[in-house]
Amino acid sequence: MNLPPEQESIRAKCFHPQGEFTELQPEEIERSVPHRFETIVERYPNRLALKSKTCELTYRQLNGAANRIAQAILATRGEKSEPVALMFEQGAPAVIATLAVLKTGKFYVPLDPSVPWSRSKEILADSTASLLPAPRCALD
Numbered sequence: 001m002n003l004p005p006e007q008e009s010i011r012a013k014c015f016h017p018q019g020e021f022t023e024l025q026p027e028e029i030e031r032s033v034p035h036r037f038e039t040i041v042e043r044y045p046n047r048l049a050l051k052s053k054t055c056e057l058t059y060r061q062l063n064g065a066a067n068r069i070a071q072a073i074l075a076t077r078g079e080k081s082e083p084v085a086l087m088f089e090q091g092a093p094a095v096i097a098t099l100a101v102l103k104t105g106k107f108y109v110p111l112d113p114s115v116p117w118s119r120s121k122e123i124l125a126d127s128t129a130s131l132l133p134a135p136r137c138a139l140d
Helices: 005-013 033-043 059-077 092-104 117-127
Strands: 048-051 056-058 083-087 107-111 130-132
Touching (some): 033 092, 048 092, 083 117, 092 107, 107 117
């Protein structure tokens, strides 16, 4: 598959730890992020997916944690499309929660914890988002 020059330029700069490059087929590009993530989980369940100072998760563990949070969101908020606010420092909980919200079919509103709470309240009011509590990295 021949890529346009600008995409070839980007591809040439990409680095993969195993030296592999997996080209996506056009039909794969049209799939949702959660669907594409599930495909990666099936292929590489025990590979390290996420590593932070306090947490290491394989693709299977990350998927399980996101699924549990997604189920909790659906149980409390239902299946309607709506915004869900996420307020996290960078790290594993932010990744887990973002993936969880996407798995529900809802969309997320990122909030920066370093911004004054009064501004975050305005964003919540404008977006009509409900705030999702921070998940822990622990898998218990």
